[in-house]
Amino acid sequence: xxxxxxxxxxxxxxxSAASQARRRRGPEDLRIVAFEKGxxxxxxxxxxxxxVGGEVTDVESLVSRRPEVFRDEMDIxxxxxxxVVEIDLDRRAVAVRxxxxxxxxxxxxxxxxxxxxxxxxxxxxxxxDAEGVYGVxxxxxxxxxxxxxxxxxxxxxxxxxxxxxxEMAEALVRRGLEVSLVDAAEQPMSTxxxxxxxxxxxxxxxxxxxxxxxxxxxxxxxxGGRVTAVRTANLTLPADLVVLGLGTRPNSALAEAAxxxxxxxxxxxxxxxxxxxxEGVWAAGDCVETFHRVSRRPxxxxxxxxxxxxxxxxxxxxxxxxxxxxxxxxTAVSKICEYEVAxxxxxxxxxxxxxxxxxxxIVESTTRAGYYPGARKMKxxxxxxxxxxxxxxxxxxxxxxxAKRIDAxxxxxxxxxxxEEMSGLDLSYAPPFAPVWDPVLIAARKAAExxxxxxxxx
Amino acid sequence: xxxxxxxxxxxxxxxSAASQARRRRGPEDLRIVAFEKGxxxxxxxxxxxxxVGGEVTDVESLVSRRPEVFRDEMDIxxxxxxxVVEIDLDRRAVAVRxxxxxxxxxxxxxxxxxxxxxxxxxxxxxxxDAEGVYGVxxxxxxxxxxxxxxxxxxxxxxxxxxxxxxEMAEALVRRGLEVSLVDAAEQPMSTxxxxxxxxxxxxxxxxxxxxxxxxxxxxxxxxGGRVTAVRTANLTLPADLVVLGLGTRPNSALAEAAxxxxxxxxxxxxxxxxxxxxEGVWAAGDCVETFHRVSRRPxxxxxxxxxxxxxxxxxxxxxxxxxxxxxxxxTAVSKICEYEVAxxxxxxxxxxxxxxxxxxxIVESTTRAGYYPGARKMKxxxxxxxxxxxxxxxxxxxxxxxAKRIDAxxxxxxxxxxxEEMSGLDLSYAPPFAPVWDPVLIAARKAAExxxxxxxxx
Numbered sequence: 025x026x027x028x029x030x031x032x033x034x035x036x037x038x039x040s041a042a043s044q045a046r047r048r049r050g051p052e053d054l055r056i057v058a059f060e061k062g063x064x065x066x067x068x069x070x071x072x073x074x075x076v077g078g079e080v081t082d083v084e085s086l087v088s089r090r091p092e093v094f095r096d097e098m099d100i101x102x103x104x105x106x107x108v109v110e111i112d113l114d115r116r117a118v119a120v121r122x123x124x125x126x127x128x129x130x131x132x133x134x135x136x137x138x139x140x141x142x143x144x145x146x147x148x149x150x151x152x153d154a155e156g157v158y159g160v161x162x163x164x165x166x167x168x169x170x171x172x173x174x175x176x177x178x179x180x181x182x183x184x185x186x187x188x189x190x191e192m193a194e195a196l197v198r199r200g201l202e203v204s205l206v207d208a209a210e211q212p213m214s215t216x217x218x219x220x221x222x223x224x225x226x227x228x229x230x231x232x233x234x235x236x237x238x239x240x241x242x243x244x245x246x247x248g249g250r251v252t253a254v255r256t257a258n259l260t261l262p263a264d265l266v267v268l269g270l271g272t273r274p275n276s277a278l279a280e281a282a283x284x285x286x287x288x289x290x291x292x293x294x295x296x297x298x299x300x301x302x303e304g305v306w307a308a309g310d311c312v313e314t315f316h317r318v319s320r321r322p323x324x325x326x327x328x329x330x331x332x333x334x335x336x337x338x339x340x341x342x343x344x345x346x347x348x349x350x351x352x353x354x355t356a357v358s359k360i361c362e363y364e365v366a367x368x369x370x371x372x373x374x375x376x377x378x379x380x381x382x383x384x385x386i387v388e389s390t391t392r393a394g395y396y397p398g399a400r401k402m403k404x405x406x407x408x409x410x411x412x413x414x415x416x417x418x419x420x421x422x423x424x425x426x427a428k429r430i431d432a433x434x435x436x437x438x439x440x441x442x443x444e445e446m447s448g449l450d451l452s453y454a455p456p457f458a459p460v461w462d463p464v465l466i467a468a469r470k471a472a473e474x475x476x477x478x479x480x481x482x
Numbered sequence: 483x484x485x486x487x488x489x490x491x492x493x494x495x496x497x498s499a500a501s502q503a504r505r506r507r508g509p510e511d512l513r514i515v516a517f518e519k520g521x522x523x524x525x526x527x528x529x530x531x532x533x534v535g536g537e538v539t540d541v542e543s544l545v546s547r548r549p550e551v552f553r554d555e556m557d558i559x560x561x562x563x564x565x566v567v568e569i570d571l572d573r574r575a576v577a578v579r580x581x582x583x584x585x586x587x588x589x590x591x592x593x594x595x596x597x598x599x600x601x602x603x604x605x606x607x608x609x610x611d612a613e614g615v616y617g618v619x620x621x622x623x624x625x626x627x628x629x630x631x632x633x634x635x636x637x638x639x640x641x642x643x644x645x646x647x648x649e650m651a652e653a654l655v656r657r658g659l660e661v662s663l664v665d666a667a668e669q670p671m672s673t674x675x676x677x678x679x680x681x682x683x684x685x686x687x688x689x690x691x692x693x694x695x696x697x698x699x700x701x702x703x704x705x706g707g708r709v710t711a712v713r714t715a716n717l718t719l720p721a722d723l724v725v726l727g728l729g730t731r732p733n734s735a736l737a738e739a740a741x742x743x744x745x746x747x748x749x750x751x752x753x754x755x756x757x758x759x760x761e762g763v764w765a766a767g768d769c770v771e772t773f774h775r776v777s778r779r780p781x782x783x784x785x786x787x788x789x790x791x792x793x794x795x796x797x798x799x800x801x802x803x804x805x806x807x808x809x810x811x812x813t814a815v816s817k818i819c820e821y822e823v824a825x826x827x828x829x830x831x832x833x834x835x836x837x838x839x840x841x842x843x844i845v846e847s848t849t850r851a852g853y854y855p856g857a858r859k860m861k862x863x864x865x866x867x868x869x870x871x872x873x874x875x876x877x878x879x880x881x882x883x884x885a886k887r888i889d890a891x892x893x894x895x896x897x898x899x900x901x902e903e904m905s906g907l908d909l910s911y912a913p914p915f916a917p918v919w920d921p922v923l924i925a926a927r928k929a930a931e932x933x934x935x936x937x938x939x940x
Contacts, residue, residue: 068851068853068913070911071853079854079855082853329911351908353908354908355909355911356910356911356912357911357915359912393529395532395543396537397537397538425886427910428883428886428887428916429889431890431910431920434909435899435909438908439894448791450810450812450813451813452824452826452885452886452888453785453813453814454528454817455528455529456532456817457885460528461790462787
């Protein structure tokens with residue numbers, strides 16, 4: 025009899041796992057059932073802001089594989105609008121509600137993949153459930169928000185200045201709304217150092233966004249069940265539309281209730297092969313915690329690229345292969361209109377917390393040779409360990425052509441390079457692509473001046 | 483008495499050396515004289531094609547520091563139009579012609595920096611000296627070519643399909659000329675594998691360039707001293723203007739005549755601190771050979787970014803500091819209109835020659851998420867060592883946003899990463915910047931399938 029694989033969650037991690045397992049084991053050997061509680065599966069959640077902003081006009085284009093492809097071509101029994109409400113590890117079965125009411129039905133498994141994603145931080149504040157307050161977690165959220173735009177709202181407030189908040193601010197600016205952004209911190213983008221976050225705040229203001237920082241949320245005003253304003257400790261911001269971009273946390277409640285161990289980040293604990301400590305139970309994607317290669321600590325980072333990789337690793341292993349997810353260095357990138365923001369590694373604060381002695385600073389350079397048309401200013405901050413010279417983190421704020429440079433820095437961090445060695449790296453140079461000293465090299469060189477053992481020598 | 487430093491060559495390497503030495507030693511301690519045979523110093527030779535093409539309209543913008551800045555602010559005695567014609571190591575002096583005729587004068591030195599750059603490959607063919615045949619080595623060449631465009635030439639032939647040839651083809655297309663490109667090889671860009679070079683040929687044709695490959699040059703036809711056509715074994719290509727882009731070789735004749743050792747590449751031999759084997763004599767820039775970190779062999783690569791780094795290292799060392807040039811991995815990038823080309827590491831042929839067993843292939847992906855506006859196709863070829871899985875080389879042909887990805891690959895090669903490990907790298911992802919699997923990750927993953935020891939497992 026075929027082994028039974030059940031996948032909970034039909035997005036990046038879950039469907040990657042299912043696909044990889046299927047590639048290696050045919051239907052006679054492995055039966056695969058995937059449950060997705062929403063109406064869409066296998067879509068790019070990261071694309072939602074661009075759907076709302078109008079850069080992407082077709083919802084379907086965010087779907088990488090249509091449900092029937094899984095069913096008809098891959099023999100994966102994908103069931104939409106089917107929510108797993110319980111995992112019973114003793115019975116080796118999950119309870120599923122299919123949305124048609126009635127009792128949940130039980131589906132048995134031999135192998136289980138938990139890929140339940142993340143849940144948005146939704147503030148426990150008066151009015152948070154009012155009509156007109158939107159999250160942007162699922163494609164269904166995106167579609168709902170898109171529909172709300174048809175009523176031609178005039179004023180939008182984005183709560184939270186992280187990636188999603190920023191991208192949603194761009195989307196709403198593009199749609200012609202008056203946009204305010206509220207963040208409790210003194211600068212947006214808490215994944216950056218405050219001095220780099222301040223550059224992002226400047227960029228937002230430059231785009232016409234009203235930026236309110238250091239504002240503690242108090243609640244939402246409503247009228248007839250509809251949101252009318254966002255209230256903070258000091259302000260009342262009128263709003264026809266509110267978008268919550270308060271970050272996410274791993275959606276691990278279902279797993280935890282079943283007794284699957286959850287870590288300090290509230291992400292499900294796995295080894296590098298994506299096995300939970302429970303025999304035959306795997307987890308992947310935004311619901312797990314992973315290993316940060318610089319801090320050496322567990323982190324939970326909700327990001328499609330990790331979810332895809334982890335899902336792939338899971339599926340290969342279930343399929344009888346051998347694959348590992350090697351952890352992360354915290355690389356991320358975002359665009360807000362013409363501005364680009366990127367980061368990798370640890371912030372200064374996180375580096376201190378991890379026991380390093382971070383030094384470094386910001387350098388300004390250009391994306392191309394200064395004389396070449398289209399050269400744009402960019403700033404790079406590098407953070408190095410004073411004692412060893414090792415690069416710990418890097419952050420970029422700039423315009424076209426700036427942000428993707430973070431990858432070279434991420435690879436350097438991955439390999440535990442020192443900033444001194446990095447300043448000799450053979451990076452590509454031609455006037456349309458870089459000044460003769462690429463900004464990455466300048467940043468490394470400047471950081472090297474702060475390193476103890478170099479003694480100012482190189 | 484102050485030590486006397488003489489620098490031969492007033493471009494990137496020479497003036498970086500002079501500047502760094504000055505930063506660390508004042509004029510009372512070190513007297514610096516720099517001789518430049520041309521009319522310009524400290525300019526971006528890499529910018530010349532863009533001057534000819536019209537993207538850069540001001541010759542002066544290519545000059546990074548004006549001569550008077552060196553003289554007035556840095557106490558560096560920079561002498562333009564002054565050609566060093568002999569180095570006498572016994573007398574510790576150089577003979578200089580200042581262009582006003584008469585015998586050369588002798589300038590003594592304690593320390594000498596040879597930064598004589600490269601000489602263009604100029605074919606020893608009938609008619610090669612005809613009027614209308616241009617090199618693009620110096621800023622003076624660029625200015626001459628710019629002047630030639632004022633006569634409104636109609637047909638141009640570019641001889642040589644390397645970086646300079648390609649960039650000059652773009653420049654002349656932009657100026658509205660009918661452009662033909664001739665190369666003796668079967669594909670342009672001999673620094674790429676032929677299958678990637680073929681993509682460049684396609685791009686050139688797409689831009690309206692008439693591409694003639696596998697055509698051995700026989701000479702130039704002329705009339706009244708002016709070039710009228712380029713003649714190959716099979717073709718006669720009418721030309722009002724000919725641009726030679728036949729690559730360069732180290733300009734090491736002066737050093738060699740003085741007894742300074744020159745290597746198999748014809749580049750001057752130095753150690754990593756840029757010292758020649760002759761006490762007190764340094765060399766830097768296009769005239770030296772350097773160390774290729776993958777082939778472990780000497781190479782001569784004429785590139786402004788290496789020249790700057792080597793000059794800086796030289797100047798720091800002369801200034802009493804300690805710096806090293808760590809070698810290269812052969813990274814390069816170029817743009818031809820909307821096409822971008824980049825490479826790093828070894829080609830398949832060079833990898834074989836260096837004793838590796840290269841495997842790999844080409845993958846196609848996009849620069850952004852497929853659904854995001856402006857996503858462009860790009861192809862990456864990765865070359866890995868079959869036995870160890872180590873990445874040996876990578877090549878990219880694509881459009882906007884493609885080429886700078888070579889840097890992540892260059893850093894991976896620098897650190898001797900395997901393609902298997904690379905496929906787990908934490909590279910930046912967001913729809914405006916990459917598909918959920920960055921093309922670099924896909925390329926690494928595909929290459930990993932060819933590696934022996936993985937046995938198809940990951």
